[in-house]
Amino acid sequence: MLGLMQDAPLLLSGMLEHGARYHGDQLVVSAGLDHGIERLDFRTLAQRCRQLASALLAEGCRPGEVLGSLSWNHHRHLEVFHAVPGAGMVLHTANPRVFPEQIAYALNLSRARWLFVDPDCLELAERLAPDLEHVETWILLARPEDMPATTTLPDPLCYEDLLASGKADWAWPSFDERTASTLCFTSGTTGPPKGALYSHRGSVLQAMAVAGAGVQAYGADDVLLVPAPLFHCNGWSTPYTCPMTGARLVFPGRELEPARLLRLIVEEGVTFAMAVPTVWLSILEILREEGGDLGRLGRIVTGGTAPPEAMMAELERDYGVRSIHAWGMTETTAMATYSHIPPGTPPADRIAIRARQGIPMQGSEVRIVDDEGHPLPRDGAAIGHLQIKGHWMVRDYFRRDDVRLTDDEGWMETGDVATIDSAGAMRITDRSKDLVKSGGEWISSIDLENAAAGHPDVLEAAVIAVPHPKWQERPLLLIVPRPDRAPTAEELRDFLATKVAKWWLPDEIVFVDELPHTATGKVLKTALRERYAKP
Numbered sequence: 310m311l312g313l314m315q316d317a318p319l320l321l322s323g324m325l326e327h328g329a330r331y332h333g334d335q336l337v338v339s340a341g342l343d344h345g346i347e348r349l350d351f352r353t354l355a356q357r358c359r360q361l362a363s364a365l366l367a368e369g370c371r372p373g374e375v376l377g378s379l380s381w382n383h384h385r386h387l388e389v390f391h392a393v394p395g396a397g398m399v400l401h402t403a404n405p406r407v408f409p410e411q412i413a414y415a416l417n418l419s420r421a422r423w424l425f426v427d428p429d430c431l432e433l434a435e436r437l438a439p440d441l442e443h444v445e446t447w448i449l450l451a452r453p454e455d456m457p458a459t460t461t462l463p464d465p466l467c468y469e470d471l472l473a474s475g476k477a478d479w480a481w482p483s484f485d486e487r488t489a490s491t492l493c494f495t496s497g498t499t500g501p502p503k504g505a506l507y508s509h510r511g512s513v514l515q516a517m518a519v520a521g522a523g524v525q526a527y528g529a530d531d532v533l534l535v536p537a538p539l540f541h542c543n544g545w546s547t548p549y550t551c552p553m554t555g556a557r558l559v560f561p562g563r564e565l566e567p568a569r570l571l572r573l574i575v576e577e578g579v580t581f582a583m584a585v586p587t588v589w590l591s592i593l594e595i596l597r598e599e600g601g602d603l604g605r606l607g608r609i610v611t612g613g614t615a616p617p618e619a620m621m622a623e624l625e626r627d628y629g630v631r632s633i634h635a636w637g638m639t640e641t642t643a644m645a646t647y648s649h650i651p652p653g654t655p656p657a658d659r660i661a662i663r664a665r666q667g668i669p670m671q672g673s674e675v676r677i678v679d680d681e682g683h684p685l686p687r688d689g690a691a692i693g694h695l696q697i698k699g700h701w702m703v704r705d706y707f708r709r710d711d712v713r714l715t716d717d718e719g720w721m722e723t724g725d726v727a728t729i730d731s732a733g734a735m736r737i738t739d740r741s742k743d744l745v746k747s748g749g750e751w752i753s754s755i756d757l758e759n760a761a762a763g764h765p766d767v768l769e770a771a772v773i774a775v776p777h778p779k780w781q782e783r784p785l786l787l788i789v790p791r792p793d794r795a796p797t798a799e800e801l802r803d804f805l806a807t808k809v810a811k812w813w814l815p816d817e818i819v820f821v822d823e824l825p826h827t828a829t830g831k832v833l834k835t836a837l838r839e840r841y842a843k844p
């Protein structure tokens with residue numbers, strides 16, 4: 310027997326309109342634009358999204374087709390982000406930070422006919438244009454006065470003019486909630502990038518789960534700083550959760566220079582911020598050197614790579630900022646697990662628990678399996694391949710029938726290696742391709758990096774496997790020292806000996822000025838292996 314409940318599809322336009330109607334005065338703050346900060350309230354945001362959507366349909370865009378964007382975070386990109394899926398089309402958010410060949414590959418695969426271009430990405434778009442096989446219409450995300458005097462792009466439209474031609478009272482259509490909404494590609498450090506095609510239903514459920522997940526929940530008193538780009542994992546779902554909860558959205562723009570982020574945090578009264586650990590490490594470095602504080606900031610979400618415990622401890626001890634550690638990947642829309650502190654946990658144990666990637670948000674489930682795919686115990690000791698399933702995990706890659714991502718029961722391979730303890734908390738020990746296998750035993754590069762990052766003279770640490778004649782592989786530790794510090798290899802090894810098993814200690818420690826990072830803030834281990842791990 311079916312329940313007698315009303316049934317309406319879960320559509321993203323509903324979240325936007327909720328924000329306009331019930332949190333209409335709340336703001337989207339776009340910093341980092343050439344002409345200064347722009348502030349737009351949610352009421353106007355929704356109206357502009359309706360105008361844009363109706364204008365696009367009037368210009369001949371068809372429901373179901375893919376439109377592309379090449380842009381940093383600001384309200385115009387946010388409008389495209391809502392308007393395109395809201396009208397039943399799909400937005401492919403191309404990542405301007407990856408190699409141009411990868412951008413062209415992805416846009417050719419998605420067959421986008423329209424491309425929205427940030428004026429700041431104009432040069433990149435001009436370079437890409439000859440290689441884009443399907444793009445016919447270029448729209449510059451600009452005001453008429455900011456349109457370039459000359460460009461090699463063929464007759465680009467001015468975004469504000471296009472938007473002005475649309476109808477403010479246009480009504481969002483209703484359609485199947487499984488309709489595709491946005492398309493996001495992996496950073497593709499190995500092989501061509503792979504596309505994750507999200508749906509309205511998955512994105513709505515993900516946003517609802519995030520906004521309600523324990524300490525992570527936020528509301529209308531919160532001011533969210535979102536350096537996480539819209540082109541990666543739906544901007545960690547903040548374009549949906551902010552209108553839904555009424556929280557203010559602050560976009561820092563392209564430059565994520567730590568001193569500027571710090572200024573924004575204080576000046577805009579940011580209470581909650583989301584960013585990868587490197588951002589927090591650099592901000593702490595400034596505070597240590599120059600003094601100051603983090604204003605109203607009370608909580609951060611950090612993820613994308615494992616945060617050092619020392620960083621979370623310093624944020625909490627010296628600035629009263631609680632860290633929520635989250636894990637997710639392009640294939641999981643945005644975050645899928647978060648650190649959960651069970652009630653009654655003694656304060657001394659909290660940071661160690663936060664260092665775990667944590668429990669799945671309701672609506673997703675995780676497990677670990679051995680090499681043959683047999684489930685492993687949840688005892689905190691067994692290490693296995695992490696698999697996940699749930700409402701916002703992708704099933705297959707976009708137009709890649711040659712790759713199998715999920716098994717018949719819906720378990721998706723994550724490529725991560727983890728333990729799960731009896732309380733269900735998951736701890737990533739490695740990316741499977743980053744594992745160090747020494748004498749048949751696994752050494753966790755993440756644990757070693759975390760231990761090294763706890764040394765007071767260390768700014769950043771990375772571990773890679775290097776071939777070894779006897780042990781097959783041994784860990785190599787690369788260290789970026791803090792400014793004006795010169796730790797020695799011997800000091801570091803003595804320090805590590807108090808934190809990890811003796812056979813984990815790296816035989817070699819290399820000091821470098823900086824580490825290469827991917828477009829999404831992860832250490833680019835392929836480049837390090839290329840340079841340091843050649844047999």
Ligand code: AMP
Binds near residue numbers: 496635666737739
């Ligand atoms: P991407 O698809 O670029 O978002 O990368 C996803 C991968 O980043 C995951 O499979 C993990 O290897 C890594 N990752 C994301 N969040 C975390 C985290 N909190 N701790 C450790 N690794 C993480």
